[in-house]
Amino acid sequence: LSSCWGYRQREPGSTGRGGVWAEAKQETPGQAGQSWGHCGGEGQSDAQLGCPARLPALATRRAPGPREEASLARRPLDSGTAPSCSLAGGDRQRRLEPQRQDESRCRPFAPADARQAVPAQPVRYMGMPWGPAVGGWRGRRRGLGLPPSALAVAAAGLMCTALVAYACWGQLPPLPWASPAQSRPVGVLLWWEPFGGGGPASRPTPDCRLRFNISGCRLLTDRSTYGEAHAVLFHHRDLVRGPPDWPPPWGIQVRTAEELELRVLDDLEEEAAAAAEALAISSPRPPGQRWVWMNFESPSHSPGLRSLESNLFNWTLSYRADSDIFVPYGYLYPRSHPRDQPIGQVPPLAQKRGLVAWVVSNWDERQARVRYYHQLSQHVRVDVFGQRGPGRPVPDSGLLHTVARYKFYLAFENSQHLDYITEKLWRNALLAGAVPVVLGPDRANYERFVPRGAFIHVDDFPSASSLATYLLFLDRNLAVYRRYFHWRRRYAVHITSFWDEPWCRACQAVQTAGDQPKSIRNLASWFEQ
Template sequence: MAAPRARRRGRRAGAGPRGAWAAAGLLCAALVALACWAQLPPAPPSPPWAPGAPRPPVGVLLWWEPFRGRGAAGRPPPDCGLRFGLRGCRLLTDRAALGEAQAVLFHHRDLVRAGAPSPDGAGEAAALAALAAAGARPPGQRWVWMNFESPSHSPGLRGLRGLFNWTLSYRADSDVFVPYGRLRARAGPGDPPAGPLPPLARKRGLAAWVVSHWDERQVRVRLYRRLSALLPIDVFGRGGPGRPVPRCGLLHLLARYKFYLAFENSRHRDYITEKLWRNALLAGAVPVVLGPDRANYERFVPRGAFIHVDDFPSPAALAAHLRFLDRNAAVYRRYFRWRRRFAVHLTSFWDEPWCRACEAVQAAGGRAQVVGDLAGWFES
């Protein structure tokens, strides 16, 4: 991975929904004490180790385990060498080891939620503020803002201006880029394809959609309503017309369908989630995508591997195209040509961000920076 690069943060975007989470205000107040470390001291002129001597391992502390809402000390850290062939990383979960870390990862959703009052009147954000105010943050330590939600679901951004040194997210212009998934080139004939592709005879359904948060106001729900009047679409998940995922498992279920509706909950740059990578490409269904524009998808996926809703003037035209592909097997199979050259890699949010942050520290050396307008960049 290339060394993290300084860049212009985007201009400040318009204010989000008024009062987005009352906890955001508490977060701002709790984190104001962190401004004391917004400007890092200059890097030392030479490394603290002797020339030619092996460099000490890079310590990276994970403050919260992403998407679990608790500290990361609940299970042993991964081995970056075994997982990614990356040596020289010391992954930390004990917050008492703060002084030993060259970088600390803070997951945004947990950071904002921690700003809310807890039963005992304290909160994680307040504890962090007290920690920084007490001067417990070592000079030169990088604090990394980590987020995998879209701007539409990331409240409290404006309270974090100038407080972090790096960004880690699915955005390709993050300091540490960790997408939800990617296509990797197959190493050779022995490298398996992107997942089991059942014969067409086993694809008994036309289209499927898995949705966990049903909201009639969302573009994706409105589009589903129009398409479902024209096509048979099976919906799974919580809310709306969804049914429970059967015991065979998600991938086996979706492999029975020709198409998968990879509809994102909001449309933002580079916000392409497991709906594309796992539910469609890995499962062996052709993705019908709703998210950023086609050009954005084509930065990561071959243009002939997916169907974009923007390519059609109406839901009726899209439905007609899907019916055409259903009747023409040879044309339908063209959407799987990418599997000859690529396999799907799914990101593990437990170990991959952690190890990639270590790799970034190794590559960056002593160079320091401060993320100024975090909200303006992320919402652009």
């Protein structure tokens, strides 16, 4: 019906079923050869569709009387019995023919007197999801939708049904931050507290279920529970520089308590040494227990990698995406629940009085980031904060509030390695509301974790002077500068909580892992690539 009579308005030249649609317009006298649509298509004769066979007969029928003309003139264009040139028979044909005589839009085949009827008006698109309509709700075709009141009633009914189901028969699907089903209990022992001087963990263990939606975790710090642990975490920095208090059979096995006491410097080390001696005379490594190597420093700042034995560890836990347990310094997640940071957290541009800021704690003139800073600072002002180098102390308002007053932040890593993207990007720049200028792995590596329009990479420019020129351009063109914040409409920033989150993620990995054994054959060759 639509392809024959041009019921729906199409763009000029666009194709529909049956042929090319003509532009929807009102016909004037003398345009007998122009029409809203046609019956035949390319390769089809009009006779094949039946239109010419019916329409000539309409001219031989009597013209409608005055009352019928008035009735037809008041009748909406689309009243539920839209004209059709398809074959129809019986009473339906007799009911439709008077309307066809005056409202027919197959102009090339209509008689001359039929063209004296009220001209058809172009179909007006109403923007409804189900397509074109005429005259709003009153003029839409039957069966294509419901009035707003009916839709509201239907929506209310669905809501009531859902609430009844929730109250009587079960719970709705959990929200992203809701607690999942109970998982099997898993014990994870932290052998050293990271950067804790080699002693056991001394602070309270985190609640994985409350903080990270991971249930069934038993986090252990007492080394006497070594035989009960499903996994043991070893922090690399403490592992290579701490006292020789490894678990058996790699730990201390022949030293007596008197020999160990010679190494005691304080009560904490004495306690650690006693625990190591107790383990040395206990059972060997429990079957199925996984040793997890944990490290969040780059290979350039991870000494002693090659001193570790092959097949010593079963899993790796690091910022590397190809780790057995991947825990990045931060990540973006879709905004989907009320705990997301509000979009308004980014300070208004009027509050950004400074141009470029950089917070650095480890100043080394040999580092690539320091050399690049010297080049960039010759062309644009860079305010440096920190205890080393030319830096000044961070104001009492805090790092985030300080950086928020700047348009750009230098997220320069201390070394360039695969996936080594630290809090300098996630916390100091993105969370603070400054556009990050990054120096680290290549752009393609950054784009695995951050939208390409959310940061500026130093590799995009042939020199530091050209980068400075671009930063000054953005400073003068705020409309272009604002584009670097478009990602905030869809994403929020998650900052990894050290060391609670890696601990809980290790528990989660044990819960979901199978029983297939695995060991790291050459840890150094993998991590240093």
